[in-house]
Amino acid sequence: MGVRLMVVDDHRLLAEALASALKLRGHRVLAAAAPTAGAAELVVSRAPEVCLMGTAAPDEPGAFDPIVRIRRDRPQVAVLVLGPVPNPRGIAAAFAAGACGYVRHDERIEGVERAIVKARAGDAAVAPGLLQGAFAELLNPAVQPDDEGQRLLRMLTPREIEVLVRVAEGEDTRLIAAGMGIAPSTARTHVQRVLMKLGVGSRLEAAALAARTGLLDRAAVSVLPDGPKHGPPGD
Template identity: 30%
Template sequence: MTAPPELTKVLIVEDHRVVAEGLWALLAEYSDLTVVGWADSVAETVPMAKELKPDVALVDFRLPDGTGADAAAGIRAHDPSVAIVILSADASDSALLAAVEAGACGYLLKSASGDEIASAIRSAAEGETLIPASTLVEVLARHREDARSTAEQNERLDSMTPREQEILTLMSQGLDNRAVAERLSISYATVRTHVRRILEKLDARSQLEAVARAAEFGFKPAQPEGPEE
């Protein structure tokens, strides 16, 4: 007689009970998979993984005390043989990169079908990497571009003097140049000079665009300091 195939043991890590119960019921429909337990937090995950010794952990990315990446790192620090499949509603590049860095071999969105989830669990248990190299290359390229863009934005904001930041703050409150001059007790010509420099530094064509770009860059309004040319 042929021995029955060994079941793949799955640990579910999900903080929403209804989702966890749904996944448990879903995986019970596949004869080669068995759910051995459910953890609802990062803190609970590692002790449960130690006790239950799953082959695969199916982990939500957003947990009440951390992320799926935290849970994955904790599991694999104890037992690197446990395969990690992240199941999340977060489709961001940052979440995917965090999961990969923590040792996850798969990343599925919660819109995935039952068959897709089961297939991913099987593949992970066999040691397969479910995230295509081409996808990682694209994500890393976008991540580097975002980092460069953020650095450039910070550099533009940092290049502004305290007075320019002060005037930009008043601009964002809707004050025109004459009102800014009156508020700060400086000349209208001085305000115009500062505004021109602000537009140059933010690569903006108008004061409205400068205000919008500064907000996009994370500008934090400065407090008025009083008269000063």
């Protein structure tokens, strides 16, 4: 029996071509939508068994935000990412957002179909080669003479590093202030300084940038084992 599918891609022609190929193989394609910006609402409303979501830039901040919305509102929908070979953090970000698989955009239709079937069955669908490459790079990272995460981290004070960690954990201004023992206005000022130094316009962008560059990993080890360092109230 065919799978109830939805294909989403910023490139409408690619989405429609893939949808047509899958229809010929007996699958029920509910829609071939573009762009991905409005994908979440459409997928939530149509509730397919599997959603194939194309992305041209898996390493970009916010690339997988639609998946977060889909998994929150329609947890029964299995989302497969279709895109270029990302760095290990790109694959990790896709799974962290709730994707159940990652398929190369140059994969043969047979490979795409196998991934769809695995996704519907609740299994992870990632080509062994992608996983091997990801693990190899994570275990033996290439030396980066101008590491972006380290460069950004050097721009922040210890206090601002703690604020960034708390922002990434989803704390609002009130919680940040309470956790650090400072006034809400002071916490708000620290947050604005972090955003300004990182060159981003929102807390979500700051968290995404920190995760993408490895800044968050480095920030986590910049605090004491028992928790972030605290200064006197009002700091």
